[in-house]
Amino acid sequence: MVELHKRKKIEVIIETPARPLLIDVLNRAGSPGYTMIPAIGGRGLRSAWDRNQLMDAANQVIIVTIVSAEAAETIMAEVGKLLEDYRGVVTVSDVEVLRGGRF
Amino acid sequence: MGELLSVAGDNLLSPPILFFVLGMAAGLLRSDLTIPEAVGKTLALYLMMAIGFKGGSAMANGEAAAGMIGAMLVGILLSFCIPVIGFALLRATTRFDSDTAAAVSAHYGSVSVVTFVTAVSFLGTQNVAYDEYMVAVVALMETPAIVSGLLLAHLSARRGAGGVSQRAMSHLVREILLNSSVVVLVGSFVIGWLTGDRGMERVAPFLVAPFTGILCLFLLDMGLVAARQLTGSKVLAAGPLVFAIYMPLIGAGLGLGAAMLVGLDTGSTALLAVLAASASYIAVPAAMRIALPKANAAVYLTLSLAVTFPFNVLVGIPLYFAAAQWLTAPAGS
Numbered sequence: 001m002v003e004l005h006k007r008k009k010i011e012v013i014i015e016t017p018a019r020p021l022l023i024d025v026l027n028r029a030g031s032p033g034y035t036m037i038p039a040i041g042g043r044g045l046r047s048a049w050d051r052n053q054l055m056d057a058a059n060q061v062i063i064v065t066i067v068s069a070e071a072a073e074t075i076m077a078e079v080g081k082l083l084e085d086y087r088g089v090v091t092v093s094d095v096e097v098l099r100g101g102r103f
Numbered sequence: 104m105g106e107l108l109s110v111a112g113d114n115l116l117s118p119p120i121l122f123f124v125l126g127m128a129a130g131l132l133r134s135d136l137t138i139p140e141a142v143g144k145t146l147a148l149y150l151m152m153a154i155g156f157k158g159g160s161a162m163a164n165g166e167a168a169a170g171m172i173g174a175m176l177v178g179i180l181l182s183f184c185i186p187v188i189g190f191a192l193l194r195a196t197t198r199f200d201s202d203t204a205a206a207v208s209a210h211y212g213s214v215s216v217v218t219f220v221t222a223v224s225f226l227g228t229q230n231v232a233y234d235e236y237m238v239a240v241v242a243l244m245e246t247p248a249i250v251s252g253l254l255l256a257h258l259s260a261r262r263g264a265g266g267v268s269q270r271a272m273s274h275l276v277r278e279i280l281l282n283s284s285v286v287v288l289v290g291s292f293v294i295g296w297l298t299g300d301r302g303m304e305r306v307a308p309f310l311v312a313p314f315t316g317i318l319c320l321f322l323l324d325m326g327l328v329a330a331r332q333l334t335g336s337k338v339l340a341a342g343p344l345v346f347a348i349y350m351p352l353i354g355a356g357l358g359l360g361a362a363m364l365v366g367l368d369t370g371s372t373a374l375l376a377v378l379a380a381s382a383s384y385i386a387v388p389a390a391m392r393i394a395l396p397k398a399n400a401a402v403y404l405t406l407s408l409a410v411t412f413p414f415n416v417l418v419g420i421p422l423y424f425a426a427a428q429w430l431t432a433p434a435g436s
Contacts, residue, residue, distance in 0.1 A: 021271065021393075047335070047401075056389060057389040058388070058400065085397065
């Protein structure tokens with residue numbers, strides 16, 4: 001039987017200009033790593049959007065990180081503050097990882 | 104008047120402008136035509152590299168640099184002051200909150216490199232010379248407007264509502280000083296200056312000969328992007344739309360006046376007017392999203408990219424050029 005470890009996965013969809021601010025939050029909270037995925041379009045509360053070819057300012061990015069429950073608390077509180085100003089969505093979910101020492 | 108119309112006609116029937124119109128038409132008609140994102144960005148880099156290098160290598164030839172300091176100073180001053188005028192007009196004629204008004208006005212103080220490149224190509228077709236240091240003026244005019252716009256937002260923010268977030272400041276400074284267009288323009292200008300004629304000889308087949316063709320391809324892309332921005336946005340109120348037309352005219356007027364003040368030649372006067380009239384849509388939006396997140400981004404993107412840019416390219420450039428010709432013509436002619 002493989003031993004699995006319970007961790008939290010946080011996914012943030014956020015407008016590209018705010019990316020460095022979010023990464024600051026992750027670094028400060030001790031996130032062991034993160035992955036960024038470009039978003040190609042979607043629809044939010046206001047309107048539908050497509051990836052803008054020229055202006056990164058209008059685009060969105062998805063950032064995924066896996067952390068301990070304590071770090072997740074800190075990150076969610078900080079991201080909540082960011083999302084008061086910047087457009088985005090944050091979710092947290094329970095996941096299991098194989099190598100607990102890494103997260 | 105007849106001459107103005109013929110110059111305007113020349114402009115409208117030139118390949119770059121017709122490709123821009125094609126792009127806009129395709130975008131408005133919802134064609135599936137797209138230019139891959141990486142290609143679009145590369146074309147923009149190419150254009151900045153080409154005009155930066157050309158300017159620098161001409162400077163190495165010892166071409167007249169007499170007016171350079173004057174042109175640089177008035178460029179910085181224009182970039183800093185135009186947002187103040189824009190802000191006052193927006194607050195008086197629209198319902199924008201102070202953050203949105205400040206962000207929009209910062210776009211109009213800063214410059215559009217592509218509009219400048221299109222104007223350079225236009226001067227080429229008219230066989231009108233200009234001072235090569237104007238490329239350096241472009242780079243200098245990008246930033247002061249951002250500072251001015253942020254000051255306006257800061258001064259009019261009440262009790263923490265809006266204004267610049269402290270957290271964003273450190274990221275903002277890098278965004279402002281090291282944004283890609285400033286790095287490529289200034290860098291290519293310096294490399295051109297250092298390598299001079301010999302350098303130019305070696306890169307001319309890449310940086311000079313294909314220039315107009317690449318401008319066509321890039322303007323096709325710009326037409327598509329501008330049209331999609333226009334169709335994607337909810338229809339703006341009349342106040343802001345009219346602002347996006349008269350603000351460049353005010354800017355051009357100030358640019359013409361400033362050029363007369365420091366005594367630039369016809370070509371450079373037209374270019375300074377174009378710079379003062381143009382609105383940024385790459386560097387400033389990125390800075391404003393970080394610094395003034397409560398400002399409405401759809402407003403400034405639509406106004407600068409989808410209204411002012413096409414206006415300047417189709418109508419503004421020949422108009423400002425005709426005005427520059429009239430102002431710099433020897434008395435009595």
